[in-house]
Each structure stands twice: as C-alpha cells, then as structure tokens.
Amino acid sequence: MTATGQACIVGIGETAYCRKPGSGLSQMALQLKAALAAIADAGLKASQIDGIMPFPNLGKAEALAANLGCADLRFAATINMGGAAPVASLRMAAMAVTSGAADYVLVPGGWNGYSGERVRETSAGDDDSIPGAQIARDYYMPYGYTAPPQWYALMARRHMHEFGTTAEQLGAVALAMRGHAQLNPAAMMCGKPMTMADYLASPMISDPYRLLDCCLETDGAAAFVVTSAERARDLAQRPVKVLGAAAGQPYPADEITNRREFHRIGLTSAAAEAFRQAGVTPGDADFAEIYDCFTFEVIQQIEEAGFCARGEGGAFVENGGISLGGRLPVNTHGGLLSHAHSLGLGHVVEAVRQLRGVAGARQVKDAEIGVVTGWGDFGDGSIAILGR
Amino acid sequence: MKDPFIGCKRPLPLMKGLAKEFYDWCRQGELRFQRCKQCGSFRHVPREICADCSSFDWEWVRSSGAGTVYTWTVVERALHPAFLQAVPYAPVVVEMAEGVRLVSRIIDCPPEDLRIGMPVRVEFEAVSEDISLPCFRRT
Numbered sequence: 001m002t003a004t005g006q007a008c009i010v011g012i013g014e015t016a017y018c019r020k021p022g023s024g025l026s027q028m029a030l031q032l033k034a035a036l037a038a039i040a041d042a043g044l045k046a047s048q049i050d051g052i053m054p055f056p057n058l059g060k061a062e063a064l065a066a067n068l069g070c071a072d073l074r075f076a077a078t079i080n081m082g083g084a085a086p087v088a089s090l091r092m093a094a095m096a097v098t099s100g101a102a103d104y105v106l107v108p109g110g111w112n113g114y115s116g117e118r119v120r121e122t123s124a125g126d127d128d129s130i131p132g133a134q135i136a137r138d139y140y141m142p143y144g145y146t147a148p149p150q151w152y153a154l155m156a157r158r159h160m161h162e163f164g165t166t167a168e169q170l171g172a173v174a175l176a177m178r179g180h181a182q183l184n185p186a187a188m189m190c191g192k193p194m195t196m197a198d199y200l201a202s203p204m205i206s207d208p209y210r211l212l213d214c215c216l217e218t219d220g221a222a223a224f225v226v227t228s229a230e231r232a233r234d235l236a237q238r239p240v241k242v243l244g245a246a247a248g249q250p251y252p253a254d255e256i257t258n259r260r261e262f263h264r265i266g267l268t269s270a271a272a273e274a275f276r277q278a279g280v281t282p283g284d285a286d287f288a289e290i291y292d293c294f295t296f297e298v299i300q301q302i303e304e305a306g307f308c309a310r311g312e313g314g315a316f317v318e319n320g321g322i323s324l325g326g327r328l329p330v331n332t333h334g335g336l337l338s339h340a341h342s343l344g345l346g347h348v349v350e351a352v353r354q355l356r357g358v359a360g361a362r363q364v365k366d367a368e369i370g371v372v373t374g375w376g377d378f379g380d381g382s383i384a385i386l387g388r
Numbered sequence: 389m390k391d392p393f394i395g396c397k398r399p400l401p402l403m404k405g406l407a408k409e410f411y412d413w414c415r416q417g418e419l420r421f422q423r424c425k426q427c428g429s430f431r432h433v434p435r436e437i438c439a440d441c442s443s444f445d446w447e448w449v450r451s452s453g454a455g456t457v458y459t460w461t462v463v464e465r466a467l468h469p470a471f472l473q474a475v476p477y478a479p480v481v482v483e484m485a486e487g488v489r490l491v492s493r494i495i496d497c498p499p500e501d502l503r504i505g506m507p508v509r510v511e512f513e514a515v516s517e518d519i520s521l522p523c524f525r526r527t
Contacts, residue, residue: 138401139433140491142521145461145479146399146468153461154481161459161504207462207499255433257458257481257489 004277005387007094008232008239009224011044012349013037015110017188017220017340022115025219028059030110032067034221034345039068042225043236044104049225051075051102053089055109055343056082057129064108075102080131082376083291084247084266085109086344090384091245093226103227109343110221130377132254139255149214149294151256151378153206156296158262160208162311165299167208169314171199173295173330174212174337176323181334183324183362188216189338213295215336222345224352240355243369243385244278246270250379263300263310266381267373271305278369278385282306285385286367287354288328289347291375292335298322301373302330305383324362332362344374348384355388389498392477397470400519406434413448414520419510420448421488432488451486453510455524458483462499482508482524494524501526 013034015023023030039046046068052061053076061076075096079088086109093105130136140146159165178194181187194212202211232239248270250259275281282305290305292298299313307328308316316322322330333339333350340346351372353359364370367388374382401407406422410433413420421430426443437444460480466472478499483489494508508524515521 134402135433137399138407140479141399141468142401142515143479143491143493144393144398144463144466144468144471144474144477145491146471150461150463150467150479154459154479157461158459158504204462204464206467207464209461252439257491258432 004243004279005241006098006229007226007242008229009090009242009348009352009386010227010232010235010237010239011038011040011042011225012223012352013039013041014222014342014346014349015220017186017218017342019114019188019218023112023219027111027116028063028067030112030219030221031059031064031108031223034110034223035064035068035106035108038106038223038225041237044225047071049104049106051093051096051105053093053105053107054078055085056080058109058111075105079247081247081374081380081382082130083293083344084374084376084380084382086348087245087372087374087382087384088247090224090226090242090348091247091382094242094245097226097228103231105226106223107226107345108221108223109345111343112219113217113341114219116219132378135255149206149209152294152297153209154256155263155300156208159296159300163314165314167200168196169299169318170208170213170295171196172317173292173298173322174199176317176320177292177331177335177337179323180332180362181338183360184333184339187334187339188218189334209294215293216338216341218340220340220342222342222349224345224348238356238388240352241387243280243387244274244276245384246273246277247380247382249381253378253380256378263304265300265304265379267301267375267383268304268381270381270383274383274385275306280369280385285328285369285371287332287364288330288371288373289332289351290330290373291344291347292331292337293375295337297375298330301375301381304381305371305373324364329364332359332364347372351386355386389496391495392474396474398515399468399470400515403519409448410434411519414512414522415518417512419451419453419522421451421484421486422446423449430486430488432490451484451510454527455482455484455508455510457481457494457502457504457506457508458489459504460502478502480524490522492522492524494526497526
C-alpha cells in the first residue's frame with residue numbers, strides 16, 4: 001500500500017441472495033448484475049472500468065470485460081487466497097489506482113453457492129482448487145480430512161484446549177450474527193431468530209462445529225469499485241477511504257498441521273501492517289466486518305487482528321461484546337453465517353454502507369473507522385482499515 | 389470397536405514424487421521423515437529443500453513411531469462421498485517425537501476417548517496392494 005487515504009471505494013453493488021430454488025442466472029450473469037450495480041452506484045459507465053480483479057476460479061477478467069464493454073482493460077489480476085481474495089484485491093486495487101496502473105478497478109464475485117456446486121462438497125480433490133490441494137490429496141484425504149469445516153475444526157479444538165474456549169463462546173458468535181440479520185431485510189436469516197438452546201441443539205458437523213457454526217450456502221453476487229481519492233471527488237457517492245490494507249499468509253500456507261506457531265495466521269502480520277499504515281489502533285475501530293466462514297474463525301481473527309490478546313477472544317465475544325452496542329460490533333449485516341455467503345465481498349459492501357451512514361436499523365452511530373477482513377484456504381488473511 | 393473405515397473406498401495418495409517415496413516406506417512397515425543432512429532438522433510433509441538452511445541434502449530417517457495426539461475433529465456429517473458410511477470418524481493430528489506432525493487416525497479408539505496429549509504409536513494399514521497408510525494405536 002502507498003499513502004494512506006489515497007485510494008477509495010466509490011461504488012458498491014449486490015444482487016439479491018437466495019437459496020431455493022436458486023438464482024436462475026449463470027455465475028457470470030450474477031457477477032455482471034452486481035458489477036453493473038456497483039458501477040452505476042459510483043456514477044460511472046462500464047466502459048470506464050480499466051481494471052478487473054476476479055475472484056479465484058469464478059471467472060476471467062477477459063470475459064467480464066467483454067460482457068461489460070471495457071474496451072481499454074489494462075489491469076487484470078486474481079489473488080489466489082480464497083475468501084481472503086476480495087480484501088486482498090481491494091489492497092491491490094488501491095495500489096493500482098495510486099500508481100496509475102489503472103483508473104477504475106472493479107472487484108466482483110458471485111456464485112450459485114446453493115443451487116450450483118456446493119462448496120462443502122468441493123473438497124480439496126482438485127489440484128487447482130486451493131494452493132494446498134496436492135498436499136491435501138496425498139496426506140489429508142485418505143483419513144477423511146477433506147473439507148473446510150474439518151480443516152478449521154482442528155484449529156478450534158486446539159484453541160479450546162489451550163485457552164479454555166467453550167462451545168457457548170462459539171455459539172455467542174453465531175447468535176451475534178443472527179441478531180444482526182434480524183435488522184437487515186436482505187439477510188437470508190432475517191425473521192429467523194436463534195437462541196443458545198437452538199445453537200447447542202443443532203447437529204454436529206465436525207466437532208466442535210455444529211451446523212449453526214457453519215456459514216450459509218447461497219446464490220448471489222457482490223462487487224465494488226476502487227479509484228484514486230482525486231478521481232473519487234467527481235463521482236456520485238461520498239468516497240470511503242482505504243486508510244490501510246494488507247494481506248498475509250500463515251507459514252507454511254499450504255499445510256495446516258506443521259506450523260511452529262499453530263495459531264498464527266495470515267492476518268497476524270497483515271493486521272499489524274494495516275493498522276500501522278492507517279495510523280490507528282484496533283481500539284479506534286467503530287465496527288469490524290470479519291470473514292465468518294465458521295464461528296471460531298471470528299474469535300481467532302479478533303485475537304490475531306489485535307482486538308484482544310491471543311486466547312482472550314472467547315471472552316471478548318460473550319455477553320454482547322460483538323453485537324451492535326457492544327465493544328466491537330461485528331458483521332453488522334449478519335455475515336456469512338446469517339446474511340449470505342457473498343465470498344467476503346458482502347463484508348466490504350457492508351463496511352462501505354456503514355461508513356456512508358446508510359445502514360438503516362443496523363447503523364453504527366457516527367461510524368468513522370471500520371475494519372474488514374478476509375480469510376481463505378488454510379488460513380490466508382487480508383484486512384483493510386476504512387474511513388469515511 | 390468396529391473400524392469405521394471398513395468397506396470405505398478411501399481416496400488414496402497419487403503415489404508420485406516424494407509422496408510415493410514416503411508411502412513406499414510405509415508399505416515396508418516403516419514411518420520415515422525427511423531429515424536435513426546439513427542442519428539435522430526433520431520435516432513433514434516432504435519438501436525439496438530444507439526451509440531452515442536451504443540445503444538440498446536430506447535423507448529418509450526412520451521415526452521412533454511414538455507420538456502424542458495434538459488435536460482432532462470428529463466428523464459426524466461426511467463431506468466427501470467416500471466417507472458417507474464411515475461417520476462418525478476422527479481425523480487426528482499426531483505430534484511425533486521427532487517434532488513433525490501428521491494427519492492420521494487412531495484405530496481401536498472411540499472418538500469420545502480422544503484426549504490431547506494421549507500417547508500413541510504408529511502402525512500401518514494396507515489400503516490397496518501397493519499402498520499402506522500410517523495409523524496409530526493408544527500406548
């Protein structure tokens with residue numbers, strides 16, 4: 001990242017999210033719908049987009065550009081960090097627009113995550129699916145260690161052992177997201193409140209993860225547009241500034257079990273770098289949109305981002321700590337757990353809404369600084385500190 | 389107890405490159421890990437060079453076979469078709485005396501008996517004519 005605040009998010013767009021009977025649109029059409037909404041929100045024409053950063057494995061920049069009429073595409077890249085890609089792409093887009101490599105960068109993502117291929121079944125059997133796929137095939141899959149809830153459950157179990165993190169603390173994360181979804185009419189789980197008893201009674205998927213520890217599988221797409229602070233002045237919306245942004249990887253990133261520091265993830269170093277760039281501390285954040293593929297990953301990222309010390313995340317999320325009105329409202333839209341599985345793009349979109357002050361019933365009062373994170377593959381991480 | 393993997397067509401390693409060398413030792417009933425000949429550090433999964441000293445010189449060194457349970461999960465909902473009939477089963481991470489860790493399973497151990505720190509010892513299970521996988525038993 002270059003100078004703080006020199007890049008901005010100027011447009012956001014989303015489709016509706018759904019499960020049954022499915023979107024009825026192709027994966028590409030979904031993404032184009034969200035992209036056009038984001039471009040229009042910015043007050044731009046599609047032909048002005050000259051940079052595109054597609055989500056890994058969900059589409060090619062060339063095809064997106066051809067559909068959108070981007071006749072002068074001069075910057076295209078995909079960051080292979082799974083769910084950490086959108087925020088890592090935001091960081092690279094910021095670098096691109098401040099360096100002059102592109103003027104307006106589109107970051108889209110979307111899928112038929114319910115009616116199409118279900119991610120829970122796309123275990124690491126395909127060598128290209130994730131960076132650690134070959135290792136998973138040779139050393140994990142023969143033991144039935146095949147899919148994301150299982151990968152991360154091992155981390156959660158070890159954390160529970162070392163720090164005394166409890167099932168009820170994992171449940172507190174699920175409840176907080178569900179509570180926020182009640183305030184968001186666009187959330188899949190709006191109108192479906194949940195109690196701790198509901199959480200504890202939900203069937204075990206991969207111990208310690210119950211069904212209600214797991215994110216939703218939905219159809220839908222989202223997108224955002226990044227440009228320089230200078231160009232942002234002439235556009236339709238109040239720009240949201242990128243104050244700091246970074247990405248990082250655990251070590252080794254392609255193998256989960258042989259990490260000398262088992263709980264260190266990509267976010268650990270990335271968060272320190274992003275807060276340093278922004279010149280603020282975690283305590284300055286008014287809210288955080290934290291990639292919540294599973295409940296424990298929220299606790300772990302809260303710790304590794306520095307909102308509390310490692311091992312204290314369980315206590316941090318209890319007693320309304322991450323609900324609106326708590327010390328750090330997290331996933332004010334409901335997150336992947338209760339809003340929709342928007343691949344982490346929805347977290348960026350929500351952060352922008354909060355900083356524009358248009359989040360309605362779930363608005364964080366006087367929100368000035370927001371944090372958004374991404375998590376992907378075997379613990380890759382990304383983070384952006386955004387300001388209004 | 390009944391072995392949850394009986395009758396289960398487990399996905400098997402591709403048996404190429406260093407993975408083939410690792411599993412060929414297992415076929416002979418030996419758990420071996422790479423050890424750097426320059427700095428002496430063990431590593432797993434197999435890699436081309438030593439991440440500590442960059443040396444290309446390494447050897448397969450026989451493990452003592454002893455380890456402890458580092459962490460685990462109990463899979464109650466299979467997320468791969470091969471394991472639909474196998475649930476519940478428990479992928480386990482074993483930390484070996486040599487310091488490396490590997491994903492495996494503990495045979496003759498119901499999931500509710502699993503404890504972090506539990507001492508275990510390696511055994512091998514033939515899963516095809518050519519392939520044996522390391523597994524563990526409580527000691």
